[in-house]
Amino acid sequence: MTSTTFRIGGDLDVRRLGFGAMRLRAGPGPAREESLHVARRAVELGVTLIDTAHMYGWGANEELLAEALHPYADGLLIATKVGIARSAEPDGWRHDARPDALRGQVEHALRRLRVERIELLQLHRIDPRVPLAEQLGALRELQAEGKVARIGLSEVTVAELGRAREIIDVAAVQNRYSLLDREHEPVLAACEAAGIAFLPWRPVAGGTPGASAVLAGVASELGATPAQVSLAWLLHRSPVILPIPGTARKEHLEENVAAAGLELTPAQLDRLDRLSGQA
Template sequence: MTSTEFRIGGDLGVRRLGFGAMRLSTDPGRARAGALAVARRAVELGVTLIDTAHLYGGGANEELLAEALHPYPDDLLITTKVGVARTGPGGEWKLDGRPALLRDQVDQALRRLRVERIELLQLHRIDPATPLADQVGTLRDLRTEGKIGRIGLSEVTVDELGRARKIVDIASVQNRYSLLDREYEPVLAACEASGIAFLPWRPVAWGEAGATAGIAAVAAELAATPTQVALAWLLGHSPVLLPIPGTARIDHLEENVAAERLELTPAHLERLDRLYEAG
């Protein structure tokens, strides 16, 4: 039977099926009320891993989660990301991993999330204009100072992961990955070998019509939805995969969380793998 739990960094226990908060609206009025309700329902359903980022509204998403969920349940992990800022020409978003900026964004996240320590802090992207050692080294220093518990990376290659691990322990990787999108399979293999959590973003991505039909066929056999099949496949594919599907609707959230109870047989897994291999 597929395990439903994972210990990030070897000690921080979470349920493997998490929630991505990016789609939650931070606009005032009914949209915000709906977003607060979705976040609260996720916790009611037993979700213990919620992913956000400074990029999501310049910290507004972090503030929304704090409004919805603070004081937090003891078993809830809210992980956030830093390293993207409005520092481009004209104030547009750009990768920015300068140490002073990373420190400032971590301090902002601590204030917005109303916590004294971020148990898992991820570098949203590696900034090619700043030495990797400066970026990861800053996060290492923040961990030493007690502001960060564990450090993760996002959208990295095997080589980048290896270089970062020479500087500091890496507890998680957050790369794009799904049943039909496996560009980062080598990174997943590296994470498996070292017990590093892999948080696939865009975990449900549909490809060619034939592949979609194949997923729908498996779903029909199991009285499930194609989305549930895609999420169940991730949970069964590797024990280090921690999917974080996002939604702004409670019915979709409940559908996603229910995927944890869907058991795919070896025959189903083989059929689904063939869809990717034929793509």
């Protein structure tokens, strides 16, 4: 039986299957109303970890969550991320982890989320133009001021995680990872060894036809969907994994949350584990 909860930073209990708010649409109209319903439904279903970021709508996603959920239920963690700024570059964003920029984004997040302290703040990306000690030092200062409780990282290597841990206590790491995308397996191993929460983004990803067929076969045996099996595998894979699947549809949300109740047999786990070379 897999554990259903994890203690982030050693002191903050959350249910392991969370919700990624990135896909919620914050513009005016029916889509926004649906997004508000989805966020509220997530909490009704027992989700206690919701992930957002300054980058998601440049603050609009944080404001949407506050409108939907404030005042927050006891035990609900809304984690956000900073360190990315809007730009005219082709991707529409750029790294910006200068201390003043990080402080500004944190101040905006506090206001938008209507809180006095962010319980889990993640550096969205390490800025290659700013010394790591300056980036993390700024977050550590905000932590000392009581504006941030725990600090996490996103998209880091094992070496970067190691250097960061010399400067701050790392409570969480958010890297891309899934059943069919295990590039960051070494980072997961490092997090597990240190008791650091590992939040895989894009936790459900497609693979080769052969891998998809195996996944579909296991799903059929369980009367579940391939996405549910993918999420259940993550929960079985390591006790530090906290998947944060995202959706803008209530039906899809309910399907994702139900994945926490799936129990995979040893034989099914073995078949899925062996897909690592077929992604």
